[in-house]
Amino acid sequence: MIIENAMIVSNVEIAIGIWQMTLLAPEVSSHYKGPGQFINILSADSWEHPVRRPMSIANVNGENINIIYKIFGNVTQQLSQKVPGDSLNILGPLGNVFTGWKTKRTVLLGGGVGLAPILNLYESCPNSTLIIGARTADEHFMEHEPGKNIFLTTDDGSLGVAGNVLTVLENLDFNDQIIIYACGPKPMLKAIQHFAAKNSVKAQLSVESYMGCGLGLCQGCVIERQNEQMKKHSYHEKYTLVCMDGPVYWSNEVCFG
Ligand SMILES: Cc1cc2nc3c(=O)[nH]c(=O)nc-3n(C[C@H](O)[C@H](O)[C@H](O)COP(=O)(O)OP(=O)(O)OC[C@H]3O[C@@H](n4cnc5c(N)ncnc54)[C@H](O)[C@@H]3O)c2cc1C
Incomplete structure (x- = not known):
């Protein structure tokens, strides 16, 4: 670096x-x-x-x-x-990178400030279904184009689909061959984690936790791992540093509290 x-x-x-x-x-x-x-x-x-x-x-x-x-x-x-x-x-x-997107049908979800990595990934896999959420129409800068598999959502219904990114995701015609990539606020990532587990779908989540140095020194960006195999109650088995191990995790790797 x-x-x-x-x-x-x-x-x-x-x-x-x-x-x-x-x-x-x-x-x-x-x-x-x-x-x-x-x-x-x-x-x-x-x-x-x-x-x-x-x-x-x-x-x-x-x-x-x-x-x-x-x-x-x-x-x-x-x-x-x-x-x-x-x-x-x-x-x-x-940080690390999204993986596996070359081999599957991909669904990309971005909410709030989680747009950037998702739009970046979309450039690499433009045939994906893209779902971008915001509170209101003013916060969107793309077009809602369902015919091109580009869906915008707004909390207040002022543009695109009324609701959030999950509203579109839950109504997609999907099968277990899809892979989800998402970045956004914690409640959104938690809901996608739940969706992925319930539907046996793989998902990679880019986590935007509070962060200080970005180098693993300050330990400011720690989040909890899902680790049922934990043998000892060791810090490194229980926690992960978003700056060093992430920000991209498989949805079944981490806990959002
Ligand atoms: C890996 C990573 C990638 C990020 N990428 C982007 C990006 O592409 N675009 C973007 O706009 N932001 C991104 N963020 C979040 C961004 O770093 C914060 O919004 C920024 O630090 C806010 O700084 P500030 O001084 O303006 O606000 P602050 O004064 O630090 O914060 C103001 C308020 O914003 C909220 N806030 C601040 N940081 C975060 C956070 N990390 N998560 C949730 N809420 C927060 C809190 O409510 C806080 O009280 C990313 C964060 C991480 C960890």
Whole structure:
């Protein structure tokens, strides 16, 4: 992994509160392994926000890295004020990648800030069924095109299917040959985990837990493993670090509490 001062090429609001930033990062992009990986961003060279913020890689195009981010707090607000020519210190590429998508019929689900890795994977498997959820129409920047297997959902019914990504998933004509890939808020991942277990379907989930260093040092991103075979009550058998072991897990590997 690399630390690099990346230059901002563009930074555009693509939906209400959702931004896309392109970074020129020749070193980090040259080590990129695939959809699922992320970078850890230092927004300013000061003590104001000393902890990096993780952002999934939405796309790598030559030496350029794209991220898609939603404004949540101070750092994402700061990011939205950056202009082309500014630089950002980034650490990456970090984390593992989605696997197995070349051999199965794939269903891709993204919700909230979990869009980026899912859209990245969709570029690699465009024949997938794509289901993207948001609270309201303003937060979407794609078209609802059921004929092309692209489904948008909104909590308030203002665009696409009223409901959430599960509303579409549960009504799909699927068989046990599908494989699900998902990223989004914890309740969404928990519901997909439940769906996968109930229907004996495989699912890989990209987990966006709180994170600090991205290097396994601070232990800030720990989540619990599902481990029925645990012989000893050891820390490493019971817990996993999202930054080092993830962020992508099989749905039956982890617990969401
Ligand atoms: C591996 C990974 C990949 C990620 N990829 C993306 C991405 O592609 N795009 C994107 O917009 N965000 C992504 N995130 C989440 C992103 O890192 C946080 O939104 C960001 O750190 C918020 O920083 P902030 O200073 O703006 O907000 P903060 O002030 O840190 O947080 C404001 C509020 O946002 C919520 N929040 C912050 N971080 C998280 C989190 N990790 N999970 C759930 N809620 C949170 C909390 O309610 C918090 O009170 C990712 C997180 C991880 C771990």
